[in-house]
Amino acid sequence: MIIRGGAIGPPPFCFNGGSKRDMTSAPILDIRDIHKDYGSYQALKGVSLSVRQGEFIALVGPSGCGKTTLLKQIAGFEDATSGTISIDGRDMAGVPAAHRPTSMVFQKLALFPHMTVAENIGFPLKLRKVAQGEIAARVNEMLTLMQLKPIYLDRFPRALSGGEQQRVALARSMISSPKLLLLDEPLSALDVKLKKVLQSELKRLHRSVGVTFVHVTHDLEEAMMLADRICVMRAGHILQLGEPADIYYRPADAFVAGFIGETNLFPVEITSRAKGRVRYSAGSFDDASGELPEALVAEAAQGAALMNVRPELIRRIGPEDKVDCRVTARVTEVFTKGGTVQYRAHTSQGMDLAVEIQGTSRLPMEVGEEVHLGWNKKDIWVLPGGEP
Ligand code: ATP
DSSP states (O other): OEEOOSSOOSOSSOOOOOOOSOTTSOOSEEEEEEEEEETTEEEEEEEEEEEOTTOEEEEEOSTTSSHHHHHHHHHTSSOOSEEEEEETTEEOTTOOGGGSSEEEEOSSOOOOTTSOHHHHHHHHHHHTTOOHHHHHHHHHHHHHHTTOOGGGTTSOGGGSOHHHHHHHHHHHHHTTOOSEEEEESTTTTSOHHHHHHHHHHHHHHHHHHOOEEEEEOSOHHHHHHHOSEEEEEETTEEEEEEOHHHHHHSOSSHHHHHHSSOEEEEEEEEEEEETTEEEEEOSSSSOSEEEEEGGGBOTTOOSEEEEEEOGGGOEEOOTTOOOSEEEEEEEEEEEEETTEEEEEEEETTSOEEEEEEETTOSSOOOTTOEEEEEEOGGGOEEEEOSOO
């Protein structure tokens, strides 16, 4: 079966290099078994998450899964029903939002329309009764950090572009030197080109200030590019937390596999696991049975399981080509997408496949053609069965 991805197809997109943080140090943010009920509705059902100093965490998941609710509990805008949240070793129970070392940037800009850019950026320090001279100096620092021109200082928000306004919002969120920056889809209202620019800005900002970021986004490509670790949520639970490439190539289950990008899930039956080897039988492709190193099989995969093969890992094979797994299929659709070509193909076992091949491939395919497709075992990941 093809599992259609949330917002992205297969690469080309870049994975962030993953976390190079010291994973042994105490976490800056430690969330333990947080529950949040709104009346009888359980928005968070026991979420635990540890974030290291300086990490960039992306929270992703379908609409309504609890991402913003989690940010609100961290920021202290709401009280959790149960569970604990500690920031930098301090329990936040009873600590109001204004006294937490956090700052939140929202999707909908919350700039004060009647204040100039300088007043907007300096506002958090004014609230703390910091001296005027110091505020002005810090505002200038923030201006440089966010690459905003000094001529903007006296303008009102309405005289700035959407991207400039979002930079001002980021500058304002950074001026009080928060330990945790909480970003609730801050780029989602921007057009594609501006979004790309601001994504690079966020990355640069994260690198240069060393602040810990927790970033909610619907843009999976953005999560892949920016985050050290991605946290996939569904229905008030965390399903998987891991480095971008792990989430993409080693999803915990069929839901994560499909949510994070288009994929092919071949049903297989795990018949034995012994001495680091896993044997399986398969009716969904041409090889009736096979063996895999245990490292390519999720621990939770038992009995009925799914072999996850991303579209870009399947290729057309000729008679001379040697591959570990193969299937015969008829091409049903062709889409050209930049430098790559995406295909749909229907296998002789009755599965619809997604295949992505470089536009320069020596073996292009045409609609109606019967083709042999193959993939190698080193590229696959076997996950627990069951419907996504
Ligand atoms: P989206 O991606 O659409 O922004 P989300 O994952 O951020 O979604 P939340 O805003 O955290 O989702 O909401 C989680 C669930 O809790 C939703 O079903 C929402 O309707 C519900 N919810 C949020 N706030 C309240 C509230 N104040 N009262 C009742 N239900 C609420």
